[in-house]
Amino acid sequence: MDDRTLAPYAASDATSRGRRHPEPPPQYRSEYQRDRDRIIHSTAFRRLEYKTQVFVNHEGDLFRTRLTHSLEVAQIARSIARVLHLNEDLTEAIALAHDMGHTPFGHAGQDALNTCMADYGGFEHNLQSLRVVDELERRYASFDGLNLTFETREGILKHCNLRIAYTLGDVGERFIHKREPGLEAQLTNLADEIAYNNHDVDDGLRAGLITLEQLLDTRLFRRQYDAVNREHPALDAKRLRHEIIRRMINELVGDLVNTSRARIEAASPKSPDEVRLQAEALIGFSPQMRADSLELKRFLREHLYRHERVRHMTGKAAELIRRLFTAYLEDIALLPPEHQQEVSRRAESHGQAGRARAVADYIAGMTDRFAIAEHARLFHPETLT
Template identity: 75%
Template sequence: MDEPRLSPYAASDATSRGRRHPEAAPRYRGAYQRDRDRIVHSTAFRRLEYKTQVFVNHEGDLFRTRLTHSLEVAQIARSIARVLRLNEDLTEAIALAHDLGHTPFGHAGQDTLNRCMADFGGFEHNLQSLRVVDELECRYAEFDGLNLTFETREGILKHCSPAHARELGDVGCRFLERRQPTLEAQVTNLADEIAYNNHDVDDGIRAGLISIEQLMEIAMFRRECETVRTAHPSLDAKRTRHEVIRRMINHLVCDLVDTSLERIRTAAPASPDDVRAQPEPLIGFSAQMRSDSLALKRFLREHLYRHEQVVQMTRKADRILSFLFSAYMEDLHLLPAEHQAQARRFSQQHGDAGRARAVADYIAGMTDRFAIAEYARLSHPETLP
């Protein structure tokens, strides 16, 4: 099912390492198309609609959620993959799955859950995304999880400690052997960065937490803004914002493509295995663009992510998720029946660490608004049935 236009170093059905549980190949789809479709139909994917990117879901209908962010990453990544003649289906599957393990309340929720799990192996959303597709989705008669291909699972796992890598089997080997993932995974990793940096700028301006005037101190933003204002001096603020951001994304994408093509030409990989053997990733920005991008990230960290309003949300997330974790650990009867059963099964297998992992799985799967409602319900015992 692979298109003949794919480059020899692109991932293909023919070179896939297959699935954890053998399945007959689909008749009218490729292996990576099947992965993408399974991800889109998963419960975890639908829940992303109500999970925070930066702003809590109910704070406004126009702010990004994990779902819209994942779609934007997929669009950027697939555009890059097409130019580089990589496998677009694999690229899209990785992009759509990369945030499936995110907690409610974004990174704030992850930090809280990681602290709660400190004595039980910790919590990291990247590993949780893999856990979702390998184990937690329950849709198929013959296996747990989505039974995705090795290449999609590997692409989801962007980073991993040696300790965790040893527990993950084949998909963790590259971290121990210091090998690279597919170019499709490398593209998606940087498409994620392009998307969240620029769209956090958009949401931050719309929310009134940062301003165009503040952003003019960032060279990449100032360059595009001055170009827009020169070409369209009477353009209103809303259109100016959109025009600047789309130009920044385009500039980043073009730089990434040009730089990556040059690196690929120099390395001359003849196969996906040659890509894996490279000492460094072949997909990347130029030195100047990397510097400009880091400057934007530093700005967002200082002026948006540490803004008082965002910090208040972080404190609220910490209070809610800490309470829920303690409550469920103390009394498993507060969990739905299927999660109670899982917690007891994990407890029998792994003791308190198993119990805690089952609780973390349940909390990580929550949407923002469900976590808020559950906190309200359990923090007021008189409302319990």
């Protein structure tokens, strides 16, 4: 994008901390456009189309996947970045990459893989997204990974414990020194929250797992429900649902923009590095909107994510992940040849922990339907005849 439209505290090519492996600058794109394009062309990004958000991929064609979620986050985040004169290209790159390390079967898959990896350093999808872009994508002749800019990698790594932060070099430093990331990273983190809360309401209602009546107990939903019914008292159920959710997103975005703009003006940072030195994040909701958003999040956790049908699915998914992990760890001959080589290489350099990490990398990269097919191949081969 044109740097002349950017605020002084926005990220730009001129202030970028660069890439781990130096490269000539792009000729017709900005550095962050190059990041975005590498993300979109990556294998891990394409796989997001068949990875669960809440509902397993084959349960319905209209439910969100990790891919459609990432696109919604990018759309919301870019809109806010434009208003605040932040770097839209960087914001989009972070949004598109933030879930690239997610397992199949959503958080159930992550939790199961974390349990399997308990003795080997654990598993966390946020860290895995960084591993994907730093190491696991193998596309370029001169380096492993996508060799993204520091700023994109900083935005991908939303949280990290101190023990791991010390092993991550430049992107781990802010956790060690208790600093904030750049504004584009702060913004994308909250755009992620806006997107998943609202589209999970939409998917939950369409699936019949939650009802409008239940949601009326949440302030954010109730305000828009009442407003829509005053203006359009005879609206059909489908349009009512969409209109409420559209207005909820608009209210959240408006509050985020106004609150963040006021905080930025008060702090008056002159550069991205001054943003990182602030005592707290500058991008955020007002206290009341933060409370309303958390109320909606708690509602979804209690009534949707813990719903009997969802728990039944996630229980089966977790057991599937555990069985795959155990089988591969015990016998790497069950893996494709190139992954057998990777497991052997990691085991030689890092022992059993390296062997387990390579197995976890393989499973985390699976789509829902590939994991289901692999489980059938290993444990129910009769179903494949």
